[in-house]
Amino acid sequence: MAYSLSATKLLTYRQCPQAYNFKYERGLSSPSAFGSPKFGNALHGALADIYQDWNYAYPVPSLDWFAVCWQQHTGELNQTQIHEGWMALQLYYERYVAPLPQIRKPLGVEGKIKASFQVSNIEFSLVGRYDRLDYFGDGLELIDYKTSKMVAPSDGIDLQLGLYYLILEQTYHQALQRLSLIYLRQGQRITFDVTPEHHQQVQELIGDMAVKLRADQEWEPAMGEHCDRCGYQRYCPAKSEKPEPLPEGAREGRQVQLVLGI
Ligand code: SF4
Structure with a gap:
């Protein structure tokens, strides 16, 4: 595989x-640092519909078309998010759609x-x-x-x-x-x-990376400012002289299947 x-x-x-x-x-x-993805998903979904479902026989969609597509994606948002999303779409329309003679x-x-x-x-x-x-x-x-x-x-x-x-x-x-x-x-x-x-x-x-996977070489720790945000510090030999053992359930190192020439 x-x-x-x-x-x-x-x-x-x-x-x-x-x-x-x-x-x-x-x-x-x-641990993930990401917040709720609902707002982002709604805007991405609306923009996908705006481009995907537009009838390209007409040169440029109206702002009403943006509103129709936005309304399809606001079901899980609160009022503030609906307002902020609509403001963002209007801005997008003014900057990147309205000035065009035709959208492609x-x-x-x-x-x-x-x-x-x-x-x-x-x-x-x-x-x-x-x-x-x-x-x-x-x-x-x-x-x-x-x-x-x-x-x-x-x-x-x-x-x-x-x-x-x-x-x-x-x-x-x-x-x-x-x-x-x-x-x-x-x-x-x-x-x-x-x-x-x-x-x-x-x-x-x-x-x-291929060399490491094939030769089963060490995956060396590379320390830097990013260590402060790393969720694996307690297991890392570069951060502690006695790192904790990996928790139960950790996979064994992967065996990579080689593609053999015929
Ligand atoms: S704490 Fe260890 S594993 Fe995490 S980024 Fe730093 S060197 Fe890499």
Whole structure:
């Protein structure tokens, strides 16, 4: 079976191989810092409908169309969330839809993508998901909607760019040109261009991981400021001279199946 990799997994691995091992190889859960996803889900759902169900025989949707789609997704929200969501959608409409002579049908909305990649006789399955995929120039642009209260791109955008480049190249045979984060509450868009270094970096990281998986090497701890937010400190040999044993139920290290040449 192929070894599944996502941008989040690669980011964890780059930050600290030992934390990666605890989380994905040994299967230990760590406390999540995320709040209720209902608000974000509702906005993502409304935007997916706005693009997916629009009749593209007409050039630009009206704000009423936005309201219709929004109303389909407010069932689990409180009044404040409904108001804030609608404000965000109006802002999006004013900035990114109303000025256009015509909106273009995306290649996909809320899609999952997958590709395979072989390194050192290990088959990796690269997986990702996107909010919207558009044609851009002679390639593609990924759109990621953000609902956070702060405009602050998270770490790992470079890995996301490289990973999605590899997946989309295999899936659509077209190059990913750029990734845009659209902060819905603030109506702000931040765009990152893809460079050859992005995909090279991801390929190298996967190659590095393949060596560890094959040769059963140590997943070394990589200490840094991120340790303060790490949920595995008590098991980590870098944090304590006598780390606690892993709890019952922790998986054994995974045996990776090699792809054998015929
Ligand atoms: S405490 Fe630091 S070094 Fe140890 S596993 Fe967590 S992130 Fe890695």
